[in-house]
Amino acid sequence: MEVYKVTKDFPKAEIYGLVQQARRSAVAIPSNIAEGYGRQYNKEYKQFLSIAYGSLCELETQYLLSIDLAYIKNNVQIEGLMKEVGSMLYRMLNPIR
Template identity: 55%
Template sequence: MLNYQHLILWQKAHMLTLDVYKLTSSFPKAELFGLISQMRRAAASVPSNIAEGSGRSTKPDFKRFLTIATGSVCELEYQLLLSKNIGFISVDDFASFSLRVIEVRKMIHAYSKKL
C-alpha cells in the first residue's frame, strides 16, 4: 500500500486546501453555507480522493479516484473565478491560486498516466 503523504501531489493538494480554508475565512458570513462551504469541500475533496485512491488495491481503482480529484480541482478553479468576479478575492489572490490549481491538475494528470 502506498503512503499518500509521501506523494508531492498530495502534499501540494493538502497545502492548497489549507490555504483555501484561510482564504474563505474572510468571505461574508452570508456565504458560510454557500460559496465558503462549496469551495472548502471541493478543495478538501482533492487530497481526500488522492489518499483514498492510494489505498485501493488496483491501479485502475486509483486512477478512478484521481479522475474524481480532477473534477474537484476543476470545480475549485471555477469557484475561485466566481469569487474574484463577485469581489470576494483580489485579482492577485485569484492569479496565485489559479496557478496552484493548474499545477495540481497537471500533476494529477501526469500521475494518472504514470499508473
Template identity: 50%
Template structure:
C-alpha cells in the same frame, strides 16, 4: 525517483493539502452569509482533492486509483470555477498564488494519471 511507500509521499498530495490550508485562510474573509453557500462549497471541493488521492491510493487497484484521481481532478476544476465565481462576486481579488498551485496540481494529477494508464 524516490520510493513511494504511502500516498503521503506523493508531492501532488502534499501540495493539495497545502492548498486546503491556503483556501481556508482565504475563505475566512468571505461574507458571513456565504458560510453555507460558496464558502462551504469551495472548502469541500478543496478537501476532496487530497482525500480522493489518498482514498484511491488505499484501494489497491490501478483501475480504482484512476477513478479516484479523476474525481480529484474534477474537484480541482470545480475549485478553479468556484474561485472564478468568487472573483466575479468580488469576494476575492486576483489570486495568482492559488491559480499557480491549482495549475501545478492539475499538471501533476494529469502526469500521475497518464503514468498509471501506461
C-alpha cells in the same frame, strides 16, 4: 490551506454556500488521491484520481465566481497551486491510461 485563509473573510451569507463548497472541493482533492492510492487495483486508483481532478475543476470554478462576486481579487498563489495540482494529477493519471 490557502482556500481556508481566503474564504474566512467572505460575507456571512456565503458561509453555507460558496465558502463551504470551496472548502469541500479543496479537501476532496488530496482525500481522493489518498483514497485511490490505498485501493488495490489501478482501475480504482484511476477513478479516484479522476474524481480529484473533478474537484479541482470545481474549485477553479468557485475561485472564478469569488472573483466575479468581488469577494477576492486574482490571487497568483492560488492560481499557481491549482495549476501545479492539475499538472500533478495529469502526470499521475497518464501512466495508468
